[in-house]
Amino acid sequence: MAEVLVLVDAVDGNIKKATFELLTAARQLGEPAAVVVGAPGTAAGLKDQLAEYGAAKVYVAESDDIAGYSVAPKAEALAAVAQQASPAAVLISSGPENKEIAARLALKLDSGLLYDAVGFDGDGNVTQQIFGAAITVTSKVSKGTPVITVRPNSFAPEAASGAAQEVPVSVSVSDAGKGAKITDTVVEEKGSRPQLSDASVVVSGGRGIGNADNFTIIEKLADSLGAAVGASRAVVDAGWVPHTMQVGQTGVTVSPQLYIAVGISGAIQHRAGMQTSKTIVAINKDPEAPIFELADFGVVGDLFQVAPQLTDEIGKRKG
Amino acid sequence: MNIVVLMKQVPDTEGDRKLAADNTVDRAAVDPVINYIDEFAIEEGLLLKEAHGGEVTILTVGPERATESIRKALSMGADKALHISDEAIHGSDAVATAKILAKALGSVEWDVAIAGSEATDARGAVVPALLAEVLGAPQLTQARKVTVDGSTVTIERVTDTGYEKVEAQTPAVISVVEKINDPRYPSFKGIMAAKSKPIDVKSLSDIGVEAGEVGLSNAWTQVASFENAPPREAGQVVKDEGDGGSKIADFLASKKLI
Numbered sequence: 260m261a262e263v264l265v266l267v268d269a270v271d272g273n274i275k276k277a278t279f280e281l282l283t284a285a286r287q288l289g290e291p292a293a294v295v296v297g298a299p300g301t302a303a304g305l306k307d308q309l310a311e312y313g314a315a316k317v318y319v320a321e322s323d324d325i326a327g328y329s330v331a332p333k334a335e336a337l338a339a340v341a342q343q344a345s346p347a348a349v350l351i352s353s354g355p356e357n358k359e360i361a362a363r364l365a366l367k368l369d370s371g372l373l374y375d376a377v378g379f380d381g382d383g384n385v386t387q388q389i390f391g392a393a394i395t396v397t398s399k400v401s402k403g404t405p406v407i408t409v410r411p412n413s414f415a416p417e418a419a420s421g422a423a424q425e426v427p428v429s430v431s432v433s434d435a436g437k438g439a440k441i442t443d444t445v446v447e448e449k450g451s452r453p454q455l456s457d458a459s460v461v462v463s464g465g466r467g468i469g470n471a472d473n474f475t476i477i478e479k480l481a482d483s484l485g486a487a488v489g490a491s492r493a494v495v496d497a498g499w500v501p502h503t504m505q506v507g508q509t510g511v512t513v514s515p516q517l518y519i520a521v522g523i524s525g526a527i528q529h530r531a532g533m534q535t536s537k538t539i540v541a542i543n544k545d546p547e548a549p550i551f552e553l554a555d556f557g558v559v560g561d562l563f564q565v566a567p568q569l570t571d572e573i574g575k576r577k578g
Numbered sequence: 579m580n581i582v583v584l585m586k587q588v589p590d591t592e593g594d595r596k597l598a599a600d601n602t603v604d605r606a607a608v609d610p611v612i613n614y615i616d617e618f619a620i621e622e623g624l625l626l627k628e629a630h631g632g633e634v635t636i637l638t639v640g641p642e643r644a645t646e647s648i649r650k651a652l653s654m655g656a657d658k659a660l661h662i663s664d665e666a667i668h669g670s671d672a673v674a675t676a677k678i679l680a681k682a683l684g685s686v687e688w689d690v691a692i693a694g695s696e697a698t699d700a701r702g703a704v705v706p707a708l709l710a711e712v713l714g715a716p717q718l719t720q721a722r723k724v725t726v727d728g729s730t731v732t733i734e735r736v737t738d739t740g741y742e743k744v745e746a747q748t749p750a751v752i753s754v755v756e757k758i759n760d761p762r763y764p765s766f767k768g769i770m771a772a773k774s775k776p777i778d779v780k781s782l783s784d785i786g787v788e789a790g791e792v793g794l795s796n797a798w799t800q801v802a803s804f805e806n807a808p809p810r811e812a813g814q815v816v817k818d819e820g821d822g823g824s825k826i827a828d829f830l831a832s833k834k835l836i
């Protein structure tokens with residue numbers, strides 16, 4: 260059976276759920292093989308976790324240059340693995356950097372690129388959702404090795420045992436790959452909330468919260484659910500939260516199990532980023548707000564009453 | 579400093595966007611506008627020109643009608659435009675588009691090529707990276723801040739947890755994110771001036787691209803079919819009677835979400 264390469268995403272030695280989703284999805288297409296690309300030593304702590312999700316092999320492409328330069332070296336390393344493995348497909352989870360890696364990889368392999376897939380059928384087709392999920396498209400790669408980026412939360416991760424046989428791959432990053440040097444890495448977001456793009460639960464606040472200080476109402480509700488925090492553009496425009504928290508057409512696209520919209524009207528550009536969420540709950544004082552057209556459950560009321568009550572209720576039921 | 583801004587014309591996100599019978603974006607269904615994030619790229623180009631001198635050239639690959647958007651960019655203050663327009667481009671995928679852009683850049687002098695981080699129609703966010711790959715030029719993408727010092731360009735690249743400082747030598751490909759700056763509105767004077775600014779329209783053969791490398795039938799990916807997503811089933815909406823929060827908690831519990 261042909262191998263299907265899965266690029267591993269890990270932060271501080273913890274593999275992201277999206278990688279397990281891809282290892283699960285890869286089984287539909289062939290034999291899953293994980294690829295670890297990073298600074299020397301990255302793969303050591305990851306192998307056991309990859310074995311638990313069915314990785315037959317773990318390709319290890321490590322080099323100091325990979326961590327020292329932006330994007331291009333990762334694509335070179337992944338291409339080196341692909342050339343060695345001749346896979347049936349390469350799967351990468353959708354995110355800003357990963358999509359760039361995928362794009363460069365596709366070009367190196369003279370292969371077609373499909374991004375933001377949400378499903379596969381048995382015939383090598385992928386499904387994608389476009390125009391804010393208004394249209395579902397079925398597409399396929401007609402040249403080379405399909406390079407496919409997959410939206411987080413599109414597949415449920417299922418454990419399966421794999422041999423996780425380590426295969427070292429030597430990488431030497433070209434001069435062109437060292438064009439953009441990373442001179443500093445700055446972590447701004449403290450705290451332990453999950454990341455917006457692949458969180459299972461997202462709570463977002465809109466202009467209805469009134470001012471920056473009131474955003475704590477949203478954060479408290481999110482923390483009661485272990486959720487990531489998002490916002491509408493109106494809130495970002497007002498400067499109450501950073502742009503990285505914007506959900507929508509020109510922000511992050513999320514597709515969590517549960518999305519709670521608080522004081523958000525549901526403009527078409529906001530919906531574009533959240534309407535494929537499995538369950539949507541809305542709190543808004545205006546019964547005509549378009550967000551209610553999407554909501555599985557909506558409460559017409561004052562968010563300053565409803566949201567804190569919900570936070571308390573969740574706390575009570577948990578404790 | 580020679581600044582090229584890559585600008586795409588897209589269907590307005592306010593409209594009811596559709597695909598055409600050949601599975602490509604139906605560009606007649608909805609009024610076209612400048613890709614929203616590209617307005618930030620244009621503004622960044624103008625700011626760089628104000629700080630370092632030089633010229634801002636708008637580069638657009640797109641149908642004839644893109645002239646309207648090009649004029650708007652010129653009215654914001656760009657100096658001139660290069661418009662690659664050719665029937666054969668219709669249906670090109672991101673890879674082909676990047677190849678066309680690369681050849682177009684080859685026909686002008688440039689130090690930085692600035693794009694918006696993604697377009698609202700395709701939402702691929704891949705063309706700047708592809709362009710850097712085709713050109714073998716440094717990739718400085720997802721920038722929330724751009725600084726130029728001589729031939730060194732430094733950006734703050736947005737990451738999941740903050741940002742990275744990334745540095746490269748010109749010529750470099752840059753993409754900027756929404757909110758990096760505050761795009762200016764065209765002034766009346768700017769609108770009048772734009773009317774006489776040069777727009778150089780070139781065909782594929784003018785820039786040395788073979789028609790057989792691009793277009794729908796040569797794309798490396800194919801759309802087999804599409805359908806309108808079924809509308810979400812209407813849910814339950816209740817009025818808060820003082821127990822709205824608990825009602826939501828009941829609902830979440832019934833769905834096993836808490």
Ligand SMILES: Cc1cc2nc3c(=O)[nH]c(=O)nc-3n(C[C@H](O)[C@H](O)[C@H](O)COP(=O)(O)OP(=O)(O)OC[C@H]3O[C@@H](n4cnc5c(N)ncnc54)[C@H](O)[C@@H]3O)c2cc1C
Nearest residue numbers: 465466467491492493507508509510522524528529544562
């Ligand atoms: C090209 C383009 C791209 C865009 N991209 C995005 C994007 O990525 N993401 C995005 O979100 N938007 C985007 N927008 C903006 C979008 O059109 C809307 O303007 C925006 O989403 C509105 O945000 P909002 O719902 O918070 O604010 P509003 O529309 O002002 O809604 C606020 C809501 O809060 C409710 N409310 C007020 N007070 C209370 C209260 N006390 N209790 C309960 N409810 C209350 C009101 O009834 C109202 O429905 C984009 C627009 C354009 C043109």
